Amino acid sequence: MKKHLTNKVFSKILFFFSATTLLTMFLLLFFLSRYYTEVIIQKERDASTQTLEQIELNINRKQEYVQNVIKELYLKTDLILYDIAFALQNDYSTYLSYRLDKYSESSSFVPINLNTFFQAYFTQDADINAVSLKSANFETEYIYVNNHHRWNQFLKNSNEESSKHKLVEADGELQMVKWEPQAEGYNTIQISRFINDPVTLKSIGDLTVYYDTAGIEDILRLRRSQYKGSVHIFSRDGTNLYTSDRSIHPEQLQKLPFITNFSEMTWQGKKYYVNTLADEKMGYLYIGIIPKQELKNATKVQQYMLLGTILLSCTAIGVTSFLMRSYSRRIRTIDNAIHEVRSGNLQIRIPHSKQKDELTTISESFNEMLDDLNKYIKDVFVLNLKQRDAEMKALQSQIQPHFLYNTLEAIRMKAISDGSKTTSNMIYSLGQLFRYSLSGKEIVQISDEMEHVKQYVGLIQIRYQNRLKVSFDIPDMYFDEKILKFTLQPLVENYIIHGFQKEADNNELLIQAKGKNKDIEIMVRDNGRGISSERLTYIQAKLKEGATNAEESIGLSNVHQRLHLKYGLDYGLSIQSVEGEGTTVVIKIPATRRGIPNV
Numbered sequence: 001m002k003k004h005l006t007n008k009v010f011s012k013i014l015f016f017f018s019a020t021t022l023l024t025m026f027l028l029l030f031f032l033s034r035y036y037t038e039v040i041i042q043k044e045r046d047a048s049t050q051t052l053e054q055i056e057l058n059i060n061r062k063q064e065y066v067q068n069v070i071k072e073l074y075l076k077t078d079l080i081l082y083d084i085a086f087a088l089q090n091d092y093s094t095y096l097s098y099r100l101d102k103y104s105e106s107s108s109f110v111p112i113n114l115n116t117f118f119q120a121y122f123t124q125d126a127d128i129n130a131v132s133l134k135s136a137n138f139e140t141e142y143i144y145v146n147n148h149h150r151w152n153q154f155l156k157n158s159n160e161e162s163s164k165h166k167l168v169e170a171d172g173e174l175q176m177v178k179w180e181p182q183a184e185g186y187n188t189i190q191i192s193r194f195i196n197d198p199v200t201l202k203s204i205g206d207l208t209v210y211y212d213t214a215g216i217e218d219i220l221r222l223r224r225s226q227y228k229g230s231v232h233i234f235s236r237d238g239t240n241l242y243t244s245d246r247s248i249h250p251e252q253l254q255k256l257p258f259i260t261n262f263s264e265m266t267w268q269g270k271k272y273y274v275n276t277l278a279d280e281k282m283g284y285l286y287i288g289i290i291p292k293q294e295l296k297n298a299t300k301v302q303q304y305m306l307l308g309t310i311l312l313s314c315t316a317i318g319v320t321s322f323l324m325r326s327y328s329r330r331i332r333t334i335d336n337a338i339h340e341v342r343s344g345n346l347q348i349r350i351p352h353s354k355q356k357d358e359l360t361t362i363s364e365s366f367n368e369m370l371d372d373l374n375k376y377i378k379d380v381f382v383l384n385l386k387q388r389d390a391e392m393k394a395l396q397s398q399i400q401p402h403f404l405y406n407t408l409e410a411i412r413m414k415a416i417s418d419g420s421k422t423t424s425n426m427i428y429s430l431g432q433l434f435r436y437s438l439s440g441k442e443i444v445q446i447s448d449e450m451e452h453v454k455q456y457v458g459l460i461q462i463r464y465q466n467r468l469k470v471s472f473d474i475p476d477m478y479f480d481e482k483i484l485k486f487t488l489q490p491l492v493e494n495y496i497i498h499g500f501q502k503e504a505d506n507n508e509l510l511i512q513a514k515g516k517n518k519d520i521e522i523m524v525r526d527n528g529r530g531i532s533s534e535r536l537t538y539i540q541a542k543l544k545e546g547a548t549n550a551e552e553s554i555g556l557s558n559v560h561q562r563l564h565l566k567y568g569l570d571y572g573l574s575i576q577s578v579e580g581e582g583t584t585v586v587i588k589i590p591a592t593r594r595g596i597p598n599v
Contacts, residue, residue, distance in 0.1 A: 018317045029309045047227035048275040048288035066191045069121050083113045088135040088205040118144035132208040154188045229290035236283040330359050447479035453488050467505050473512040491524045499528025522587040531577035
C-alpha cells in the first residue's frame with residue numbers, strides 16, 4: 001500500500017484532496033453553525049426590541065393624549081374653576097346643588113360640567129375602560145365608565161376589600177355607589193396626572209385613565225410570526241402592570257434592573273433570553289422573554305448541515321476518485337506509447353478519446369507528430385529533388401521579365417527606325433508600366449506611384465489627342481511619403497472606363513494631395529459623366545461592407561480593402577459624384593513624417 005501511494009501520483013492527489021476537502025468542509029460547518037446561531041439570536045432580539053418599541057409607542061401615545069387633555073382642561077377656565085375645582089373640594093350633594101344653580105343661571109342649553117368633560121374627551125378611544133377624577137383628600141372620586149364589561153372584569157381583580165363611596169356615570173349622569181378600591185390587574189394600564197387649582201396652584205386631585213391592554217394584545221398578535229416570546233410591563237417600583245405569559249412568575253422579573261439591556265436568565269431549570277427596554281419618562285420597564293427552547297430550530301438546521309456536509313464530502317471524494325482513475329488510465333496509455341516510440345516503434349498510435357480536454361489534445365498532437373515524422377522520413381528525398389527543381393524555375397523566372405523588356409525595346413527601336421515616333425513612345429510607356437507592375441515592392445513612394453499614373457495617362461493622351469487635360473497638384477514635401485502600390489492608377493483607369501467622354505474635348509482630371517491632421521488626403525477629381533444617385537448609394541454600401549467581386553478586383557473596392565488591411569479601418573477611400581457633373585474620390589493614408597501641414 002505504501003509503495004502504491006509513493007509511485008502513483010493520482011493516489012497522492014486523491015489522498016491530499018480528500019483530507020483538504022474534509023478539513024475545509026468541517027471548518028466551514030463550524031463557522032457557519034456559529035454564525036447561524038448568532039444570526040437567529042440576533043433576529044429574535046431585534047424582533048423583541050421592535051415589539052417592545054411598538055408597545056412603548058402605543059402607551060406613550062396614550063400618555064401624551066392624557067397630557068394634552070390636562071392642558072386643554074387648564075385652558076377651559078369656566079370648567080376647571082367653576083365646576084371641577086368645586087367638585088373636588090366639596091362633597092357630592094353640595095356639588096350637585098351648585099351645578100343646578102349654575103345651569104339655571106346659564107343662558108346656554110349645553111351645560112359645562114364633569115359629564116360634558118368626560119364625554120368630550122374620553123368617548124372616542126375604544127381602549128379606555130374608565131376615567132377617574134379623585135379629590136386630593138380621597139373623600140370623593142368620580143368614575144366615568146366607557147366599557148362596562150371590561151371595567152367589571154378589572155374590578156374582579158381587586159385585592160382589597162375596604163369600601164368607599166364613589167360616583168359612577170350611568171346614562172349620562174353621575175351616581176353615588178359603593179366602590180371597591182382599584183387594584184393592579186393584568187388587563188389595565190393606568191395613566192394618572194395631578195390637577196392643581198389654577199388660582200392657588202395647590203393640588204386638588206388627580207385624573208386617572210384606565211386603558212385596556214387590547215391594543216397591546218393586537219400588537220403581539222400581529223407580530224406573532226416574527227416574535228415568539230412573551231412581553232411583560234413593570235412600573236419602576238416593581239409593580240406588574242401587564243404580562244402576556246403567566247407561566248413566568250413576576251417575582252423573578254421584579255429583580256431585573258431598570259435599564260435597557262439584553263441578557264440571559266435561568267428559571268426552574270430553563271434558560272431564557274431577556275430583553276429589557278426602560279422608559280424613563282413613563283417609569284415603565286418593558287421586558288421581552290425568549291425561551292431558549294424556541295431556538296431549537298437552529299439545532300435542527302445544524303444537524304441537517306452536518307449531515308449535508310458528510311454527504312457532500314463523500315460525494316466529492318467518490319466522484320473525484322472515479323474521474324482520477326479515468327485520467328490515470330489515459331495517462332498510462334500515453335506513457336506506454338512514448339516508451340514504444342523510444343524503442344523505435346513509429347507505428348504506435350494513442351486511441352482516440354471522445355472527451356475534449358488537455359489529455360485529448362496531447363494524444364492528438366502525439367499522433368500528428370508521428371504522422372509528420374513518418375511523412376518527413378518518407379518524403380525527405382523527394383523534397384530534395386523538388387528543391388532543386390524550384391531553384392531552376394526561380395532562375396528561369398528571373399530571365400522572363402528581362403526577355404519581355406528586351407523584346408519591347410527591340411520593337412521600339414524598330415519603330416524609331418521606321419519613323420513612327422508615336423508608336424515608339426507608346427511602347428516605351430508600356431514597358432515602364434510592365435516594369436513597375438513586375439517589381440516586388442508592396443510599398444512605394446508617392447513620387448513612384450505618380451510616375452506610374454503619368455505613364456498610363458500618357459498612353460491615353462496619345463490615343464485621344466487633345467481630348468484629356470490632366471493636372472497634378474502634389475507639393476514636393478509629399479513625394480517621399482509612402483503609399484500602397486497600385487493605389488492611384490486603378491482610380492484613373494476607373495475614370496477612363498466609366499467617366500471619360502470620348503466625343504468631348506474638354507475632359508479634365510485633377511490629382512491633388514494635402515495634409516490633414518497627421519494624415520494625407522489624395523483627391524482624384526474629374527468632370528466626366530458622373531454616377532447616378534442609386535448607383536452611388538450601391539457603391540458606397542459595397543465599400544462599407546467590404547464586398548469585392550471579380551470585376552472590382554482592381555477597382556475601388558480593391559483599393560479600399562487593401563488600405564483597410566494595411567493601415568486600419570480609419571483609412572481608405574470615399575467617393576462622391578453628381579450625375580452629369582463629375583466624380584471625386586478621396587484617398588486617406590497616414591503620414592510617415594511628422595510636421596505634415598494642414599491645408
